[in-house]
Every structure is written in C-alpha cells, then in structure tokens.
Amino acid sequence: MEIPYxxxxxxxxxxxxxxxxxxxxxxxxxxxxxxxxxxxxxLRIDAPPGTWPRGVLNVPVGTFNTSILIISxxxxxxxxxxxxxxxxxxxxxxxxxxxxxxxxxxxxxxxYEWPLDYVHFGAYIKPEALGKYEQYxxxxxxxxxxxxxxxxxxxxxxxxxxxxxxxxxxxxxxLDPLNAYPTNPEVDRPHFxxxxxxxxxxxxxxxxxxxxxxxxxTHSTYFASYFTITGLHGAHVLGGVLVxxxxxxxxxxxxxxxxxxxxxxxxxxxxxxxxxxxLIWIFVFPLFYLL
Amino acid sequence: MDSSASVDTHHEPHAHDAAHEHHELGFWRKYxxxxxxxxxxxxxxISGLIFLFFGFCLMMLMxxxxxxxxxxxxxxxxxxxxxxxxxxxxxGKMTPNFYNSLGAMHGTIMIxxxxxxxxxxxxxxxVVPLQIGAPDMAFPKVNMASYWAFFIGGSIMLISFFVxxxxxxxxxxxxxPLAAFDDTGPGRLVVFNGQTLWLIAFIFLITSSLLGAxxxxxxxxxxxxxxxxxxxxxxxxxxxxVTAFLLLLAFPPLEAAIxxxxxxRVAHTSFFLPAGLVLNGAPVSISGxxxxxxxxxxxxxxxxxxxxxxxxxxxxxxxxILANNSRKPLWGYKAxxxxxLTIGFLSFIVWAHHMWLTGMGSGVSxxxxxxxxxxxxxxxxxxxxxxxxxxxxxxxxTVPMLFTIAFLPMFGIGGLTGIPLAFNSADLYLxxxxxxxxxxxxxxxxxxxxxIFGGIYYWFPKATGRKMNDFWGRVHFWPTLICMxxxxxxxxxxxxxxxHRRWYDGGQGWNVANDHTIWGLTGFEWNKPISWAAWxxxxxxIPFIINFFWSIKHGKKVNDNPWEATTLEWTAPSPPPHxxxxxxxxxxxxxxxxxxxxxxxxxTMQNEPVEPAERTRRKPPAESVLV
Numbered sequence: 001m002e003i004p005y006x007x008x009x010x011x012x013x014x015x016x017x018x019x020x021x022x023x024x025x026x027x028x029x030x031x032x033x034x035x036x037x038x039x040x041x042x043l044r045i046d047a048p049p050g051t052w053p054r055g056v057l058n059v060p061v062g063t064f065n066t067s068i069l070i071i072s073x074x075x076x077x078x079x080x081x082x083x084x085x086x087x088x089x090x091x092x093x094x095x096x097x098x099x100x101x102x103x104x105x106x107x108x109x110x111x112y113e114w115p116l117d118y119v120h121f122g123a124y125i126k127p128e129a130l131g132k133y134e135q136y137x138x139x140x141x142x143x144x145x146x147x148x149x150x151x152x153x154x155x156x157x158x159x160x161x162x163x164x165x166x167x168x169x170x171x172x173x174x175l176d177p178l179n180a181y182p183t184n185p186e187v188d189r190p191h192f193x194x195x196x197x198x199x200x201x202x203x204x205x206x207x208x209x210x211x212x213x214x215x216x217x218t219h220s221t222y223f224a225s226y227f228t229i230t231g232l233h234g235a236h237v238l239g240g241v242l243v244x245x246x247x248x249x250x251x252x253x254x255x256x257x258x259x260x261x262x263x264x265x266x267x268x269x270x271x272x273x274x275x276x277x278x279l280i281w282i283f284v285f286p287l288f289y290l291l
Numbered sequence: 292m293d294s295s296a297s298v299d300t301h302h303e304p305h306a307h308d309a310a311h312e313h314h315e316l317g318f319w320r321k322y323x324x325x326x327x328x329x330x331x332x333x334x335x336x337i338s339g340l341i342f343l344f345f346g347f348c349l350m351m352l353m354x355x356x357x358x359x360x361x362x363x364x365x366x367x368x369x370x371x372x373x374x375x376x377x378x379x380x381x382x383g384k385m386t387p388n389f390y391n392s393l394g395a396m397h398g399t400i401m402i403x404x405x406x407x408x409x410x411x412x413x414x415x416x417x418v419v420p421l422q423i424g425a426p427d428m429a430f431p432k433v434n435m436a437s438y439w440a441f442f443i444g445g446s447i448m449l450i451s452f453f454v455x456x457x458x459x460x461x462x463x464x465x466x467x468p469l470a471a472f473d474d475t476g477p478g479r480l481v482v483f484n485g486q487t488l489w490l491i492a493f494i495f496l497i498t499s500s501l502l503g504a505x506x507x508x509x510x511x512x513x514x515x516x517x518x519x520x521x522x523x524x525x526x527x528x529x530x531x532x533v534t535a536f537l538l539l540l541a542f543p544p545l546e547a548a549i550x551x552x553x554x555x556r557v558a559h560t561s562f563f564l565p566a567g568l569v570l571n572g573a574p575v576s577i578s579g580x581x582x583x584x585x586x587x588x589x590x591x592x593x594x595x596x597x598x599x600x601x602x603x604x605x606x607x608x609x610x611x612i613l614a615n616n617s618r619k620p621l622w623g624y625k626a627x628x629x630x631x632l633t634i635g636f637l638s639f640i641v642w643a644h645h646m647w648l649t650g651m652g653s654g655v656s657x658x659x660x661x662x663x664x665x666x667x668x669x670x671x672x673x674x675x676x677x678x679x680x681x682x683x684x685x686x687x688x689t690v691p692m693l694f695t696i697a698f699l700p701m702f703g704i705g706g707l708t709g710i711p712l713a714f715n716s717a718d719l720y721l722x723x724x725x726x727x728x729x730x731x732x733x734x735x736x737x738x739x740x741x742x743i744f745g746g747i748y749y750w751f752p753k754a755t756g757r758k759m760n761d762f763w764g765r766v767h768f769w770p771t772l773i774c775m776x777x778x779x780x781x782x783x784x785x786x787x788x789x790x791h792r793r794w795y796d797g798g799q800g801w802n803v804a805n806d807h808t809i810w811g812l813t814g815f816e817w818n819k820p821i822s823w824a825a826w827x828x829x830x831x832x833i834p835f836i837i838n839f840f841w842s843i844k845h846g847k848k849v850n851d852n853p854w855e856a857t858t859l860e861w862t863a864p865s866p867p868p869h870x871x872x873x874x875x876x877x878x879x880x881x882x883x884x885x886x887x888x889x890x891x892x893x894x895t896m897q898n899e900p901v902e903p904a905e906r907t908r909r910k911p912p913a914e915s916v917l918v
Binding site for chain 2: 035046
C-alpha cells in the first residue's frame, strides 16, 4: 500500500500532502502563540502605571540573536535550493550552518540571557514608604517630567541570604543607574547599550518592602510572560534543530540517493517551520526588549 | 468504461494480495502500534467507550449523593474508599471534596476522553478514508502518534484519581483563581496532585487532537478518489473537515492558557491571579497583576467551538444514516454543506456568551448575543433539512435509524432551550442552574451520544463483516431514550425553580429547593426520580455492551453493503484489508442517489458510472424527488 502524493503533487491542488499538513500546523501554532501574545496584551493593558518593567533586557544581545535567526533562515533556504539543484555538499554545509545558528541562539538565550535575570534583584516598596526612599526613586522628578511612577528599587543583591533568612532585616542592593541617579535625565529612558550596575549601595528595610524577588517568573506578569514565551519559543528552536540534525545526518543521505525530491520536500517543510519560529521571535523581540 | 468492475462489492482472490504486507506485521504492529487508520479508529472507539462508561459511572455516584445526601451508599459504598482512598467516601458517605472531583472529572472525561475521541477521531479515522476512497490517512505515523498522545493523556487523567487529595476539583472549566490553588498546601505533592495532572493531561490531549486535525484536513484535500469532487463528498466528510479546523484553531489558545495555569501553579506566576488574594486567612505571596477573566476568555475560546466539535460529527453521522434509511436523497445537500461551514466560522465568535455573569459590558454582550443568535440559523437549517429528508421517504426502522430519528427531537429540544441562555437578561437568572445542565446535556447526551450509538450500529458491519443483533439493539434503544428524557426534562423544571447546579447536598439545605412543589414534588425531591432514571439507564447499556462484543465473533454475517448504501466505504470488502480497496474507486455521482427513477435498485452507488440516458436530464433527479 502506498499513500498517494507524498512526494509528487496532486494535479488539482498542486500540493503534496506534507505541505498542506505543515501549513495547517503553522496555523495552529499561530493560535498558540496568539493566545500567549494576547494574554501579554491583556495583562499589560491592565497593569497599573509603574508596575510593568521596561528596559530590563539586554537589547544588543537580543539584536544579535535576532540576526542569528535571520541568517539561519536564509541558510535553510539556501540548503533547500542546493538540494533542488542536487548539490548535496552545498546542502550539507548550509544545513550545518543552520544547525549551528540554532544552537548559538539557544546557548545565548538560555545560557547567557536568562541567567542575567536570575541574578538581578527587585524590591517593590510599600506605597506608604515610597517617600522614605525618594533619594533612590525620584518620584517627584518623574511626576514633573511626566514619567511613570517608580515603585521598585532594582540592582544586585549583596546579601543573598536575606531572601530566605527572616532574621536579616534589610536588603543590601548595588543599585541600577535608575535608582542610583534617579534625577539624572540620562536614565529617563532605557538605553540601547545597558548601563552597568553602579557601586552605590542602598539598604532597604524589609518592613518597607511589599515584595522582593529576583528577576524570575514570580517577579511580575512581565517576567512571567517573558520566561513563558521565550521558553516555549526556545523549545520550538530546539525541536527545529533536532529535525535539522536528523536531515543532516548520513541517514538522510541515503534518502537523497534513493529519492532526492523527497528529502528536498522534507527540508522545505522543516524550513517552513523554521521560518515560523523566526517570525515568532520577530514579535517577541520588540514586545519584550523594545516596547 | 467497465461498469462491472466499479460496482463489484465482493471479495476477490487478489484482495488478499492487497493485504499481503499486512501478514508480515506481528501482533504488536498490527493491533497495538498500528498505523492503519481502521485499527486506530477502533482503538479510539473502544478507549472512548470505556471512558464514556467510566464518566457515566462517576455521575451515577454523584446522583446518589444528590438524591440521598449524607446517606451511606449501599453495597459498593464500602468498597469505594479502597479504590479512591479513605478521603473519598468514609463509611460509604461521599465527602464534598470527592463530590467536586467527580463533577470536574465527569465533565472532562465525557467531553475530552469520551465524545470527542469517538465522534471525531474514531468515526473520522475509520470512515473518512473509506468514504473518500483513500488507502489510508495522509500521515499514518502521525495518526498513530495522535492515538498514543490521547492514550497518555487519558491515563494521566485516570492516575490523578489516586494521588494524594484525589482528582481535580475545580470543575471541568478550571476557573481561576480557585483552580490555581486547588490541591496545593500540606499533604499535596508538587506535580502529582489532581489539578496539575489535569493540566498536564490536557497538554497531551491537545497534542493528540492537533495531530488528528493536521491529518484529517490533508487527507480530505489530497486523497479524495478520482471524480470525488467537493460537492460529491458525503456530509459526514464535510462535518469532519470543518470539525478538524475547529480543533486545529480553537485548541491552541487553551493550550496557551493551560501552560500559563501550569506556570501559576508550579512556578508561582500570576497570569490569572490578581493582587491581594487571601488563602486560608493569609495573604498569598504572589506578584499579582493577573486576570481571572483572561482564563475564562481563553478557556471559552476553545470551549465554544468545542461544542460544535461534539455536534458537527453527530450531524454527519445522522445525515448518512438518515439518507440511507429513508431511501431518499438527503434534502438540501448544498444547504447542509454551507450551513456546516457557517457554523464552523461563527462558532469562533460566540464564546463570551458563557461569561454573561462576569459583567463584560453591554457593548461586548450585545456583540456576542447577536452572533449567538446568528449561529442558530445554520443549526436550524440543518435540523429542518433532516426533517424534510424524512418526508415521503420509505423509512426503514433499523436500529441505527431509531437512534437517528430520536436524535432529531432531542437535539431540537436542546437547541431551542439554548435560546433563553443566549440572551444576557434571561441568562442572568438561569446561569449555573440545572436548566443549563439540562440544555447542554440534551445536545450532547441524547444528541451526540445517540448519533454515536447509531453510527456504531451502522458501521459495525463494515468493521467486522457482521451485524449487531437487532433485537438487543432495540432493547438498548427504548429504555435509553425513555431514561434520557426522565433524567433531563425534570432538570429544566429544577433549573427554572432556581436550583443551583453545584449544590453538594442536592438542595436539601436550601429553601428555594424545598419551599415549592413542581408537579407534586419539590425541587429537591425531583432528584430521586432523576437518579433512579440514571441508574436504570446504566442497566440499559448492558445489552449494548454484550451485543457489541458478542457480535464481533458471533453476529450475523452480512455482505459488503448490508444497508444498501451508496457511499464509497460500502464498495470495500468488510472488513477492509490494509490499503482498503480492491480496485481504486472512482466516483461518478453524488453521495445520496437513492431511489433514482428508472433503475431496478433503489440505490445507486457513487462508483456507478453515469449512463447516457441520465446525461440528458439537465437537473439531477436526486433534487426533484420531493417535488
């Protein structure tokens, strides 16, 4: 028994089966990420002023990762085109390039960017104590310049034990530039190249703090969305890389020798998925890094 | 063209050649990890029926608590704590937590593990490739993966009964913030607790239906037999096609929501949790900023299309059986097709009518009231066309036809009683009462499940080569029909009297359920006859179960087309071999050419070539029969 139109196209639709399948799968993926993005919009619209973090991610690294994904998308097209021209060696190199790009992306994302957030600390100050920390928050200055209110003091936590130990009464934080120089116009807006944490250390009493966490999903709905969406996106990148590795290994060379068009179709389908994953990132990047 | 080849419905010697590669497969590949659409269809059917019965048993337990609250359950009451744990029914008396588990799991199991796997996946897998003349589904391995994802999801759902605290208790809708904190705290495990397992099981179930949907649609687009144009497809194929789109596009937003609720439970995020929540008297340490309403939107974005996932395949099954047993073309084929497509589209923009009570605002409500009323138009078109199809037919009251005919008024009652719920003002009163329970059960229980029964009796000969017993089929049908109505009709009364659907004591402790009588009984007292009807209906399923398994080996042997039907599945041998058809079928005509004038038989199969005399008629006779 043979299923028709697995490799050749059906005359009246002009398609082979897997091409229909992958487009439908991508439609479903649009709805999956659509659900998550609409949750992001819903939550962000609802967020009271000053509670939605901005400019906390490293934009140059994100830009670099964006370009890595775009390059990999170009390479997978070249890989597919090489197969269509029956140039297996070129295909092999382009495919290797695509796989490496995917891995580099994942390493940067999960191995560098995520840990940057784990070590960052933020403490939301109770409304009644905001005045006490005015020197770090500069709310009067912010109101004057029509900036959103500042409710949180962020930086690197020096006494990590304070998070767990109830006997320690205060957090020692090496302040971010915003909290170190709150009235400096330089820090009104996030910078493309992030300003490093300053040497200025603030002591924040625990009883003035509403909630204090590292930059983890528990920190805010912003970081919850960020880790959920980039995590799911990372899982998609990983899935794509695994498929590409399969298509690149010798096992696929045997398919090339027996039915090169079939391998080309597989690469096309996997490539469509890869472009989609790339496209999702094109939405993730501005939503979380820039806006 | 050789007409004898195409009408051939008998086994031929080389039919066994077609099944040749079949022989090389061992037991495990042939029956368990099979990629054959027919085996997968039957796997779905049997697992689905088991889940359906299990879900029904949960409800029968609940009916005891509703009718005799606080009484010891006789006979099996002593045994249940040994199965479901000491917290479930100490001394045979049901605890509130166990009652909540049963309610949540009844809904979940019936919908996602019972009806959808049977109506969409089982019948779809078995029938669709045969009806479109294809050798198998477009992606057989994906098909197998779909079943096994379903199997894992179902198993996790069952396992959740046996973890500390028992299965999920937050209702099948798992509304937050309740569901975000259910089954947490002392004595509960982090992952192995009811609600978290519910969420994890759902990820598998959604994966399963996604894999099913991306298989059905390419199969129908790509693998239709030669000559089987879109307007020659049987209505069942159309309904499966639209249903697949609903699953494809409506389930992923729920998956997004489930991932977020999982994050809320495991990683302590606040997607669905506002600030300032107090749990057991202590403020909850979360960031807040989330929205419970967001969960409801994402849930019902699936939830409403899901209703049509349950209903559309039932329409398709009914169309097949109705045309076959009234020996008359289905009235208004094109109207059917466009009505099904319209339902598919509209079902995506009605979801918020489940949320009138949240106070979304009058603008939003007005929009969703309008779309909700709009969607009743195509539903009425379909149901009317079914009734008109009966007009002037020579009806054969076979067992599948009995279930089909019963489907029509039952579904009608369910549909019409939904209209008051579509209006904001009426729903504010009826929301969360037994009226709602009665309304949607009329659609799904005597509606879809009757279609499922009809479909099982109807296609059983194709799957096994034998018919199910007719007499015991009738013994199954009549008590089921009577009990269904005895269960759900009084619920309309209870609901209109204001009885809430989630009362653990059946209303015993509430004035509104005891102060007035309706037809001689108070709202609370009505629980007793309803419960007895439910238990009798449980007994009425025994003839079906025995009939089903007995007939596989001992049923009456029949030929390949015992119902004298017209669609392509009846041209294949019964049971069809691996690869299905002896000769690749070619379709020459529409799906329901019954009682064509000038023929010696009252059915003309789709693969019978059009005769020259027929060509001269400008209008197909099929559409002029009624006039």
